[in-house]
Amino acid sequence: MKQSIKTARKQRGFTLVEMSVTMAAAGLLFSAVTTGQDLVDQAKATKLINDVKTVEMQLQQYAQLKGRLPGDCDADGVIDYAADKNATSSVRSDVGNNARAVEYSYSVLMPTTPADGADASAQTAGCALTGSGDTATTYGVSTNDTNANVWLNDLKLAGVVSDSAPNRKLAKLVHEDFMFVGKLTDNGVDAAGGADYNAMVIHNVPQWMARRLAVAINGQDARADRSRVRLLTRTGTAGDYSELWQTKQDGTGSLDATRDGMVSVVYFFDRIPESKKGAAATPA
Template structure:
């Protein structure tokens, strides 16, 4: 009886071989899950990069056809819409939600229209007027608060389908929106109030922003240089930039505490002219 009891207890445990097989299977499963997540992340980052480059291509295509940028109603070289400093709207970078930014874009399938002579492109379906008033024949009314103008211009030109809602066209894979317009640079090197055309993408996960920087800038060591830059999110309404991607746009200096890779940042892509870098290598 004593021998049988000891045998029963021995049979109730795992052998070293069984434990090794179990651990190996768990390791393979973990590796498969990790690899799968990395593939998903890579696909998302690649889609964001491709979508932004597609927007840039459409903007440049319009410029070649019309001799001005879409949304640049007075053809002065600067897109009228204030891409993220629009005080009359909710596209400011300090807004961490996206419902208000979504409301900047029309979700109705409205046929794009050209306003009457000298009229403001204020309605959701309005493109640039392209006509001066009789009283001011050299002046075309611009609109800094209507985010739809650049897309409506593309629709009138036949570059994008007018059956697609603007909100759908402007939504990115990171579940937030991009805005095409101008940024007033305050990077410390350029002239005061210098404006630059840019694509602003809101609430981009930090890891995705770094991959975007690597793809376009060729590096992700600095976030305040070249074409892709990290915009401050501390209430700024101009082009002031954070040095490191881990700053989460909280200030213009490197943060003592790095944020997590999924922290949300606001990115500016200067697809036209590029602001100078900060003075003194800062």
């Protein structure tokens, strides 16, 4: 009889109290993990926002020193480099970032200033400090729309950023992809008229992070084709924008958008294209 009682005690299951304690502990652990991930996401988004604002401050500081933006070699008000493409093709892609990484120099050599009339084509070259002033609109310095390094080299030559940091590191952001500073050509379909605008183009940003950037700068994320921060399409470099932030940006439209889907974002830190989607293009 005693043996049967001992065997029954050994085979009994969890009591309600034990199960309640276990479920409560699991709930607390899950809550801690979820909260921790939210804090990590918030920190990453905040760093991206701060980095973008820091670059904007550096661009404006340079403009105050030199009377032109870095990379605007002919001082016509528009940065020469085409920020949403490279020398051969568009760099808007969700597949890796090697094509974008090679656009930036990893050398720590001090950048040089080309002679008046010379092209700022080498990765170590910046714009000329003074131009020849041979005409009213040309300052003797050739523009360059394929060298992503010029804006950073100009900042280095002016002492705005450290010349000991490789450009590839300076241009890389918290989401492990790159920012490009230059011009974006709006073709006049999504804006009042076609024109070139100074902009930062940030590639492969997770959609949730892009929306937080939009809220921080635009004040809202209801539309992705309005205000300063916009969602670029990936089908070309014509300056088209997607209307909604949750739009899939893989270039094919074959997959549904996800929270972590990668997008290309443009930030017009200078002039803003007037939003008139669907309006007929007019001369800039």
